[in-house]
Structure formats: structure tokens, C-alpha cells
Amino acid sequence: MSVDVYLLPLRPADDFDAAMEVLASLDRHAEPGPHGDVRDAAELITRMDGRYSPFEKDYAAIAAFENTTEAEARRRWDHVELNGLTTGGAPLDTSRQRRK
Numbered sequence: 001m002s003v004d005v006y007l008l009p010l011r012p013a014d015d016f017d018a019a020m021e022v023l024a025s026l027d028r029h030a031e032p033g034p035h036g037d038v039r040d041a042a043e044l045i046t047r048m049d050g051r052y053s054p055f056e057k058d059y060a061a062i063a064a065f066e067n068t069t070e071a072e073a074r075r076r077w078d079h080v081e082l083n084g085l086t087t088g089g090a091p092l093d094t095s096r097q098r099r100k
Contacts, residue, residue, distance in 0.1 A: 038079070041080075051085065059073045
């Protein structure tokens with residue numbers, strides 16, 4: 001299972017359509033703005049639930065596979081991935097958690 005987390009500059013009253021509009025307008029090649037860095041959110045998640053840990057990418061291997069430079073691989077694959085296992089060894093599945 002994969003969950004994508006986006007840090008979007010939204011106001012509390014904004015709805016789903018407003019979020020989708022912000023997503024649609026993002027330029028993939030733009031520099032991150034001052035509103036935040038997803039790495040801060042990932043660090044918070046790992047502190048809140050120690051079963052998650054960041055996946056370390058091998059950019060040199062990615063570059064070799066894609067026949068490109070390591071710098072290009074870093075640019076294209078610069079996202080944060082958190083992985084984790086339940087105490088029974090199965091992958092964490094947030095879709096099964098019930099809200100109270």
C-alpha cells in the first residue's frame with residue numbers, strides 16, 4: 001500500500017476541489033516554497049510511530065538503470081518514502097485503522 005502526503009498551502013475553509021486546484025497548478029520543477037518541506041512531516045510521522053522509517057534510495061543504481069546522471073535521478077526521484085511493518089511482520093496498512 002502507498003499513501004501520498006502533500007503539504008499544500010490551503011486555508012481551513014478550503015475543500016477538496018480547492019486542494020485539487022492547487023495540485024493541478026504545481027510545477028514539478030519549481031523550487032520548494034517557504035511553506036514547508038515534506039521531510040519535516042516525515043520526521044514527525046516517524047517520531048509519532050516508530051514503526052515507520054525512511055527508505056534510503058540508491059540514486060547511483062537508479063541512474064544506471066535509467067541511463068542518466070545521478071543528479072538527474074535525484075531530481076526525478078526526490079520524494080520521501082516511509083516504510084514499516086506491523087508487529088506481525090506485515091506491511092503497515094493505514095486503510096484498516098478506524099477513526100474514533
